[in-house]
Amino acid sequence: MKIKEALDWARIELTQSCERPLFEAELLMAHHLKKERIYLATNEHKELEDTKEFERLIKRRASNEPYEYITNRVSFYDIELFVEHGVLIPRPETEILIDEVSDIILENNIKSIAEIGVGSGAISIVLARKFPNLKIIATDISADALAIARKNIKFFNLEHQITLVQTNLLDEINEDFELIVSNPPYIANDVLLESNVQDHEPHNALFGGATGDELLKDIITLAKQKNVKFLACEMGYDQKESMELFLTNSGVQLHHFYDDLAGLNRGFVASFNSPKVP
Ligand SMILES: C[S@@+](CC[C@H](N)C(=O)[O-])C[C@H]1O[C@@H](n2cnc3c(N)ncnc32)[C@H](O)[C@@H]1O
Structure with missing residues (x-):
C-alpha cells in the first residue's frame, strides 16, 4: 500500500472520532514514519512499510484514544513532555x-x-x-x-x-x-x-x-x-x-x-x- 492510499483509508476511519480526520491521519503517519508531516507532501507515492502498525495506530485513534497517548508526547508551554495512560x-x-x-x-x-x-x-x-x-x-x-x-x-x-x-x-x-x-x-x-x-x-x-x-x-x-x-x-x-x-x-x-x-x-x-x- 502506498502512503497516499493509507492516508485515504485512515481519513475515512477517523471521520467519526476526529474533527480533522485527514490532519490527524497525517500526524499519525508522520509519527509512524518518524518524519515531519511536511515529508508526506512529496513522498505520498512511496510504498508504506509496516502497514499493520500504522493501521493499529489509526484504530486506536478511531476508538477515541487521545493522540497524545498514542504518540506518548504532548507539547506544553515551551517543552514537550512524555505522557501515557x-x-x-x-x-x-x-x-x-x-x-x-x-x-x-x-x-x-x-x-x-x-x-x-x-x-x-x-x-x-x-x-x-x-x-x-x-x-x-x-x-x-x-x-x-x-x-x-x-x-x-x-x-x-x-x-x-x-x-x-x-x-x-x-x-x-x-x-x-x-x-x-x-x-x-x-x-x-x-x-x-x-x-x-x-x-x-x-x-x-x-x-x-x-x-x-x-x-x-x-x-x-x-x-x-x-x-x-x-x-x-x-x-x-x-x-x-x-x-x-x-x-x-x-x-x-x-x-x-x-x-x-x-x-x-x-x-x-x-x-x-x-x-x-x-
Ligand atoms: C488535573 S490533574 C493535574 C496534573 C498536572 N498538574 C497538570 O496540570 O497537568 C490533577 C492531579 O492531582 C492528583 N490528585 C488528585 N487528588 C489528589 C490528592 N488528594 N492529593 C494529591 N494529588 C491528588 C491526580 O492524581 C492528578 O495527577
Whole structure:
C-alpha cells in the first residue's frame, strides 16, 4: 500500500472520532514514519512499510484514544513532555496558571513552592526551568503519575530542584514554602465527559467530588494552615462564585480571578500575608 492510499483509508476511519480526520491521519503517519508531516507532501507515492502498525495506530485513534497517548508526547508551554495512560494530558489553559505564578515569583522573589497534584510534572518542570533557583516540593496521590513526572524531571535534569512525594495533598510534608500552586481535579463526579477524556484519562485527575470543588476548598484551608504567602489554583469555569465565597469566608481578603483564552473563569490567585498580588 502506498502512503497516499493509507492516508485515504485512515481519513475515512477517523471521520467519526476526529474533527480533522485527514490532519490527524497525517500526524499519525508522520509519527509512524518518524518524519515531519511536511515529508508526506512529496513522498505520498512511496510504498508504506509496516502497514499493520500504522493501521493499529489509526484504530486506536478511531476508538477515541487521545493522540497524545498514542504518540506518548504532548507539547506544553515551551517543552514537550512524555505522557501515557495513568496521567492527565496537560491542557493549554494550565499555561495561564504558570504565567500567573511566574508573575508572583518575580515580584516577590519567591524561592520555595509546593505543587499539589503534579501529574506529568508539567507545571513544576516549566517553573523550575524558568526559575533555576526555585525549589519545588511536588505531590500526587497517584503512583502512576509520579512515575511519569519522575521520568520527565529526569529528562530535563531537574532532580536538584523538584522533590516528588506520594501523598494526599501535603500530608507528611514538613518543609516550609512560600507559595502553593495546584491544578487539582475539579469536575463534579456526575458530569459525563467526552469519550476521549472519560474513557481514557485517569478519573482521579479529573473528578473532585460530588460538587467538584471539594479539593479546591481543602487546598484553600490547607494554604491558610501552612501559613504560605500565596496560593494559585486552576478551577472549573463555573466555580468562581463558590470559590469567591469560600475564600472570603476563610478570611482571605486579597485575591483575583483569571480567565482562560476562551474568556471563561479558569482560576484564582490569593495572597495571605503579602499585599503584592499582581
Ligand atoms: C488535573 S490533574 C493535574 C496534573 C498536572 N498538574 C497538570 O496540570 O497537568 C490533577 C492531579 O492531582 C492528583 N490528585 C488528585 N487528588 C489528589 C490528592 N488528594 N492529593 C494529591 N494529588 C491528588 C491526580 O492524581 C492528578 O495527577
